Amino acid sequence: MTEKETKKITIKDVAKKAGVSIATVSYAINNTRQVSREVKERIFTVMEEIDYQPNRIAGSLRRASTKIVGLIVPDIANPIYAELSRIIEEQLTEAGFTLIVSNSEHSLEKEKNSLTMLRTMRADGVIIIPSSSKTDHINSLVKSGVPAVILDRTVENIVADAVFIDHAKAIFDATEYLIGLGHSRIGYLDKNLNVYHKTLRQEGFRAALDKHGVEYHKEFHVQAGTTFEAGASAMEVLLQKKPGPSAVLAFDDLIAVGALRTCKDFQLDVPNDLSIMGFDDMPLCSYTVPRLSTIFYPRFRMADTACRMLLGRINDEEEGEYRQVVLPLDLVIRETTSFNETRVK
């Protein structure tokens, strides 16, 4: 026979053994009312003795606040989201909250499921990295009174707090930088997802091209997925074109690293034969061969402001109009970008 079921021990047991009322125990534990030193001590030693763990479920029910916040990410296997979630967890834990992170796997439906899960759980707040530009479910969440902040991705009609990056500007800068290096045949490895910031970035790209009178090559615009593999095969497609681009902008570092690998397979010397630029600056970038030039994604400030905004709402310090903050990005130039020497007509 297996072990006896250990009887659940509750605040009542503590109260009885310490010879006080359960109210007093509650006050002592939560520091929510003056309790005399001696009684407090008695309570705490009893708690130790009988290994009492307060039942947060019961507390949450009574208090109508769970100290839970949810985070919905498109894919935790993407290093940049992993980092983001690690920072957020750290900050929220610090503030006494428990984080539940949920993968939407780039699927709107899973995102919705996660959201209703978080609602039935009565999460005190939610941070979402939307997986599409659809946003109704988020709006209705906000409308129903749950504090929420949208992270990373721009959405068309936002009626919530949001913090994201200046996608268009970042790509504009990157493109301008490449043009400055003498590149005029610039490829673009895009993301095959229906997200709004994809459009924004494309606009930045085109704007820079236009500004400098550089031609936009439609055939150099190819779509990629969300993995190294996707980047590699997209690059392969791009390299079929003759003549090909002399520089390539990748939607993110994963794609860029995949592309880098393909270049090697095609005996191309990066950056001399071809420049490549990533996006995100994930830790790997300094360790690829050659080191990847990219755009720094301000994960810490991102996570930090998102947490601040959310906690502000939760604690009702922040009221009224929704705020949108957009953070600037910086190019980080390493070894995969250089002057265009091919001078192909």
Next chain:
Amino acid sequence: MTEKETKKITIKDVAKKAGVSIATVSYAINNTRQVSREVKERIFTVMEEIDYQPNRIAGSLRRASTKIVGLIVPDIANPIYAELSRIIEEQLTEAGFTLIVSNSEHSLEKEKNSLTMLRTMRADGVIIIPSSSKTDHINSLVKSGVPAVILDRTVENIVADAVFIDHAKAIFDATEYLIGLGHSRIGYLDKNLNVYHKTLRQEGFRAALDKHGVEYHKEFHVQAGTTFEAGASAMEVLLQKKPGPSAVLAFDDLIAVGALRTCKDFQLDVPNDLSIMGFDDMPLCSYTVPRLSTIFYPRFRMADTACRMLLGRINDEEEGEYRQVVLPLDLVIRETTSFNETRVK
């Protein structure tokens, strides 16, 4: 003025509007007793109408089961743990559970904190990747009746279900493979953490050396941290030694990739000047230059069996003795390992 606080809507509201008792509503929602078709329909349409979300907190309290399971990982930013957690989340979500993953950041103290958090949350079960060989807190968790399974890392005195890999055998195989390639001066980039599987792997290493009468070079055994950077600088240390190793075993792929980068910086040609072998086979391995030879970490089987075991315990299908399953690993040879051509005396 901000929006009016929307009155919370409960099962009572549904009951009243549908003209039935709350008991019936509960039975209808949970399919836990026969309810006539018409009443059921009435209930569901009302639920839609007033946008009722069952309160899982209240349910959990009453039912004494939260449908929450916790996962404690050392560092979610390590791709291999990210993958593991993604798979686990998928499987558990499938089974109707909600996963809470918590980072211990390789710290025993944070691990303990996470564990007590999960206990106060009344998680139905816990999966732990221990961050040290200390295990008392896990044992006492198990003793107190919480289903738990230990993942990935061996611990000395396990009194819980566990699934891990055959660390010693894996390194034994890898070492033997390198010896077979003619290497006799083999470096070892170890992990600077106090974990038991570190010892196991070292034993496997030494066993293979002994078996083939290859000398163990103490000076080639250097400690590294948990990042690319750590691998890079550890490799730098290793390369100071003259004469140096002709092959290197890295504790994990992160370290190996860092090491690879350092080799490049030192103008070493991998694998001709030096062979490198990683551990884990994270997705990146096929995209490094050159592609990293490594050891495949069976993440899916790992996650799968862990979930199975845990759910078995939670549903009381599994009783009695704790089970330990250990999974085999396979070498995956790519481009960073080759015959020793240097023939340095």
Next chain:
DNA sequence: TTAAGCAACTGAAACGTTACCAACCAAAAG
């Protein structure tokens, strides 16, 4: 005609907390 069986539903007691409303007591103030 009664008893028994069945399907469908209901009332209300838990679950373990928190927090409101008190009460008590001693000391200080009037």
Next chain:
DNA sequence: CTTTTGGTTGGTAACGTTTCAGTTGCTTAA
């Protein structure tokens, strides 16, 4: 001597579910 004050403590009603133990009204068997 009465009132006030402040520092302590207790009883107990909620919180929103789930589920046990009935109840009701019908049909079928005896």
